[in-house]
Amino acid sequence: MPVRREESMGNRKYRRGDSPPQVAGNGLIDRRALLGRGALIAGAIGTGVTTSLNGAAAEPLPVDPWSMEIGTAIPPYGQPATYEKYVVRTLTNPKNEPRTSQARTPHQFLNGTITPNGLHFVVSRTGFPDIDPDKHRLVIHGLVKQPMVFTLDALARYPMVSRIYFVECGGNSAPLYNKDPVQANVQAIHGLVSCSEWTGVRLSTLLEETGIDPKAKWLLAEGADGPSMNRSIPMTKALDDAMIALYQNGERIAPSNGYPMRMLVPGYEGNMNVKWLHRIKLIEEPVEAINETMQYTYRVAGPKIWQFFFPMEVKSFITHPSPGLTLKEPGLYEIAGLAYSGNGRILKVMVSADGGESWGEAALDEPISSKALTRFRMPWRWDGQPVVLQSRAWDEAGNWQPTRDEMFAVRGAPKVNVPVTAFPMGHMNVITSWGIDNKGEVKHVYA
């Protein structure tokens, strides 16, 4: 690679080897430094970290034992490295006792935007059913011209689409609605969102075949699980981008995520993406299912209970660093995190290292897909002093992620503290703050 004397940084210029320009307080560095990563970052850290190998090396580097033996036989289905055993979901109900189970995604140990199938979050009323795919059927009936039943074999012959979408529980990030900042990690606070490439048949394709009675304004989607979990979905969404998903990240959908098929209503709250889908009934009015009355409704502003919250609103949070990922020494780091919106693409993410006093724009990894997780990154030099990291996202539909004060002006501020697994509020998308002390320890704070 030819050595350039100067790196152009938009309207700024600086010499190679100089510190990249700071764009906001407490060491946030211009995101465009990431573009010329090789030269600029190396230049930036050259004086500090790279000396240890050269300086301490009295002995040559040894040859490691795994370089002097044969490896392990390749298994039919691969598993993560044995050293990665700690990268697992946290479970609220591991013995499947008579209550709901949640399994949360360990975002602090993942990077990129796609969630491995075994780590996708789960909310389930009774574990997962053992469905024989050869006997499973999908029925579409109600206000249609011709009720029909589809087998999995039949659906496999329909035209399919692959799309990357996040799915987020309506109760994700609920721990942010506590009087005091709950001391928990990103998995406990934000672990009920995941993102996959889903492949399946558009619902509109199947509805073309059954025909639609013009009186149909909603549909009921119902699962084949024990409790026959059900939810009402507007026809406008069904005919827009709803999908009968059959594959998750290239393989059949994971059993706890809806095998052999699930409803996918991109961007809408998780429980509307009915798992183990076996029945769709077109109807005039919503059925007022338990999950749209007793659950996933909120008494917030005014006397009325908010019902039918559909899209998950624009949100972002920092995964690196985050609680549990202690910074070992001052120096250059990458702040990384996730941003997404149920209303479209992420437009921009701003990052602050001084608790919101000043902000710099983060780099967004391409492609930026609609209703999908987007990875943002921001170079940062930590000087060893206490800082507060925050991220804030904007979407293409014109929405922005609210501050705590902005949201609580509408919904009222939390007055009590509840357990971290409780759901004191839905659709919490306020800014998350991580406080880092002078030892590099990261804690959840309000700022």
Next chain:
Amino acid sequence: MFMRKSLIAVVPLALTLGAMMAKAADRPGLGKPVTEADLTLWDISIGPNGVGLPPGSGTPAQGAVVFAEKCEICHGKEGKGGASAALAGPERNIANYVPYATTVFDFTRRAMPWQQPKSLTNDEVYAVTAYILALNKIIGDNDVMNAETLPKVKMPNRDGFVSLYPDKH
């Protein structure tokens, strides 16, 4: 001239036919027609107006017996809460979070009891529904719930809900 004229006449027809055939060919047509009669065991959904409610009936007293045997273990004595949700608790309860009484019947029938969903008879579901409604003081202790009476129960917070995104449905 003849050739040209006939081409003009033929091409649009061929395009139209082609488009029609392409459209038919785009649809695999592998859905197997069924009738609503085929789906009587599957179609357990009940509308807020009571459409879909089965025959049968039950009273709060009958429901109390079923509740003590099959529901109390999770929902607590008199539905005050236990391992699972309170049904007559102080805040998020049936009285203020359920706008239509049919929801109580529907969910009980499809999902309860936790260990054996869909194991209750319709009479038992009506009885448990009546018991829960009576616990919440929504119906009287001697009221009978059936397909006719249940949809007429006026839930106290019927008008207390607002759709957050009315433009989306």
